[in-house]
Amino acid sequence: MCAVICFSLVMMSFMRQPTPIKVYMIGDSTMSLYDIHQFPINGWGMPFANYFDDGVMIVNKAKPGRSTRTFLAENRWKPIADSLKSGDYVLIQFGHNDEGDSIKYKDRFTPVSDYKTNLIKFITETKNKNANPILITPVSRRNFDKDGKAKETHIAYTRAVFEIADQYKVPVIDLDKRSRELIQQLGPEQSKLLFMQLDSAEHPNYPVGRLDNTHFNEYGARKIAEQVLNELKKQNNPLAAHIVAGTNQSNVAPAAK
Amino acid sequence: MAIFAFIQQPKHMTIYLAGDSTMANKEVKAYPETGWGMPFKYFWDSTVTVTNIAKNGRSTKSFITEGLWQSIVDNLKQGDYVLIQFGHNDEVPTKKTATTEVQFHDNLLRFVTETRAKQGIPVLITPVARRKFDANGKIQGTHEVYSEIVRKLAAEQNVPLIDLDRESQAMLQKLGPDNSKMLYNHLDKGENPNYPDGRADDTHFSELGARKMAEIVLADIKSLKLDLANRIYVSHLGIK
Numbered sequence: 070m071c072a073v074i075c076f077s078l079v080m081m082s083f084m085r086q087p088t089p090i091k092v093y094m095i096g097d098s099t100m101s102l103y104d105i106h107q108f109p110i111n112g113w114g115m116p117f118a119n120y121f122d123d124g125v126m127i128v129n130k131a132k133p134g135r136s137t138r139t140f141l142a143e144n145r146w147k148p149i150a151d152s153l154k155s156g157d158y159v160l161i162q163f164g165h166n167d168e169g170d171s172i173k174y175k176d177r178f179t180p181v182s183d184y185k186t187n188l189i190k191f192i193t194e195t196k197n198k199n200a201n202p203i204l205i206t207p208v209s210r211r212n213f214d215k216d217g218k219a220k221e222t223h224i225a226y227t228r229a230v231f232e233i234a235d236q237y238k239v240p241v242i243d244l245d246k247r248s249r250e251l252i253q254q255l256g257p258e259q260s261k262l263l264f265m266q267l268d269s270a271e272h273p274n275y276p277v278g279r280l281d282n283t284h285f286n287e288y289g290a291r292k293i294a295e296q297v298l299n300e301l302k303k304q305n306n307p308l309a310a311h312i313v314a315g316t317n318q319s320n321v322a323p324a325a326k
Numbered sequence: 327m328a329i330f331a332f333i334q335q336p337k338h339m340t341i342y343l344a345g346d347s348t349m350a351n352k353e354v355k356a357y358p359e360t361g362w363g364m365p366f367k368y369f370w371d372s373t374v375t376v377t378n379i380a381k382n383g384r385s386t387k388s389f390i391t392e393g394l395w396q397s398i399v400d401n402l403k404q405g406d407y408v409l410i411q412f413g414h415n416d417e418v419p420t421k422k423t424a425t426t427e428v429q430f431h432d433n434l435l436r437f438v439t440e441t442r443a444k445q446g447i448p449v450l451i452t453p454v455a456r457r458k459f460d461a462n463g464k465i466q467g468t469h470e471v472y473s474e475i476v477r478k479l480a481a482e483q484n485v486p487l488i489d490l491d492r493e494s495q496a497m498l499q500k501l502g503p504d505n506s507k508m509l510y511n512h513l514d515k516g517e518n519p520n521y522p523d524g525r526a527d528d529t530h531f532s533e534l535g536a537r538k539m540a541e542i543v544l545a546d547i548k549s550l551k552l553d554l555a556n557r558i559y560v561s562h563l564g565i566k
Contacts, residue, residue: 105368106561109537119354120519259505271541273369274561288534291358295517315520
């Protein structure tokens with residue numbers, strides 16, 4: 070008796086709950102997950118995952134240090150391509166390691182031509198599964214010139230992303246530009262608060278401190294995630310329908326809740 | 327060798343956090359609002375569990391009447407710590423949770439006494455600052471009376487004191503009126519999905535502010551030379 074009831078309950082729950090859309094994230098350290106003993110470093114994929122409804126499952130497969138080439142060579146892409154279902158998404162953001170110095174970072178360096186070929190592979194294999202690729206230009210580094218102007222730090226690779234997006238009719242989020250605008254708006258001093266800049270002894274995880282203009286802290290990662298979320302909305306990407314619509318009020322009493 | 331290792335292994339312990347919204351865990355739908363207890367729990371080695379009982383809106387009074395305090399006392403073991411930070415909801419007379427100065431003092435004294443009765447170690451913390459500057463960009467205290475009660479009680483009862491009110495004000499002053507907004511839950515309209523109309527909150531923290539406050543508390547735990555400081559996670563990141 071119980072078996073029958075339990076079985077029908079399980080069947081009912083199956084029928085009622087459609088499988089969530091999977092949003093795979095592939096990229097480098099600026100997007101990836103981190104262990105608590107690496108905090109306060111956060112990839113922007115971490116806060117990004119907090120802003121979707123139950124219809125979406127974020128699967129963050131980004132890995133620190135990876136270029137498009139090493140992501141493929143380490144067989145990180147194929148298992149994703151194999152498990153993709155119709156309607157899933159793949160968010161693609163590489164560049165930081167592809168563009169590394171060809172001698173010093175020989176292990177990851179990928180020339181622009183190969184970078185394009187690899188992006189095309191991600192796109193076509195995603196489309197072959199009736200899934201949706203979204204290209205994202207590499208998030209900006211914090212690099213100011215002497216006049217306090219935020220410099221472009223990924224010129225050739227960002228241009229390559231646009232070329233491929235155009236050629237293959239893939240939505241593109243210009244995170245390089247958006248994030249550079251944020252860095253510019255905050256200016257040389259204040260923008261440090263977005264990045265992994267820590268005094269020694271400030272945080273137990275970084276006993277000698279850190280001076281990093283590439284990797285974001287938890288605050289910077291969230292600001293970047295907000296930019297991606299808002300770009301999805303602005304482009305009317307169907308994925309934006311699954312971004313939560315919060316109900317927190319704008320005004321707040323001066324005292325604590 | 328194995329026996330030696332066994333003897334050296336320090337006993338597991340718990341740090342209880344008792345306080346209000348500035349310390350509490352948050353639901354995902356309230357993000358990026360963050361209580362400082364959230365990043366604080368990641369500072370410790372594997373012998374420490376941080377149990378954050380702090381709750382939005384609680385004063386010393388409502389923390390007691392709702393049984394939150396009793397839940398800590400019931401579980402306290404010898405050597406456990408209780409970090410106590412109240413004031414925001416005690417000091418506003420129009421709030422239902424408000425306590426008089428005498429009640430605030432007596433409730434804190436009760437927390438200290440009952441912690442010690444179980445051979446736990448209480449730590450008193452003055453209420454963390456609100457972001458309030460005068461026209462000249464000078465930081466304004468907003469907890470003067472209630473913070474002073476905490477300081478006096480700590481001295482009288484010989485309880486370790488973390489003067490978070492004073493130290494967080496110093497941090498706000500250093501950042502100034504503009505940059506200090508980044509420490510609090512300040513959001514533009516349309517910036518964050520959870521706050522579609524934006525937010526300008528000068529009491530509750532962003533992820534950054536919460537972590538900075540937790541770092542102040544941690545630095546004081548070290549400078550007070552509490553036993554607890556021996557259980558801070560030891561990292562070798564960046565050390566060659």
